[in-house]
Amino acid sequence: MWNDYAIARALHVLAIVLWVGGVAFVTTVLIPGIRRRFAPVEQYALFEDIEHRFGAQARIWVLLALASALWMLWRSDGWHRLADTGWLQLMLAAWLPFMLMLFVLEPLIVHRWLQQRARRDPSGTMAILQWLHNGLLALTLAAVVAGVVGAHGGWRF
Secondary structure (H helix, E strand, O other), X not given: OOOHHHHHHHHHHHXXXXXXXXXXXXXXXXXXXXXXXXXXXXXHHHHHHHHHHHHHHHHHHHHHHHHHHHXXXXXXXXXXXXXXXXXXXXXXXXXXXXXXHHHHHHHHHHHHHHHHHHHHOHHHHHHHHHHHHHXXXXXXXXXXXXXXXXXXXXXXX
């Protein structure tokens, strides 16, 4: 017999691994590599071309993380835990900026703003992208650590 909660947890972990792993690659490899190897006027266009493919995948992983988390909360009747469990709140706080960026801000505002800014100040635009990705990666890695430890009873905060 299938254990739907275990399957949801496995899908959740898969989504997080692919999403956060992609963010780590973009943050620690792609952006620094582009900034080192290409002229400032070429950097943003190259970043956008490569990152666009990951963005499409990230939308899938972020939605799968949501769907699997909702399934686990519903299946375990764990809604009350969301209000008083710090590591669950941190996981939600790490997921929310990506959801907003991928589905609302980037398509409606950020994409055009970064393109215009990159024409005026290519180096500054890439520095902003690096800073933003560093912060988001730090937040998601903290949520991963807290989620694993918290889900296995390691701490309560």
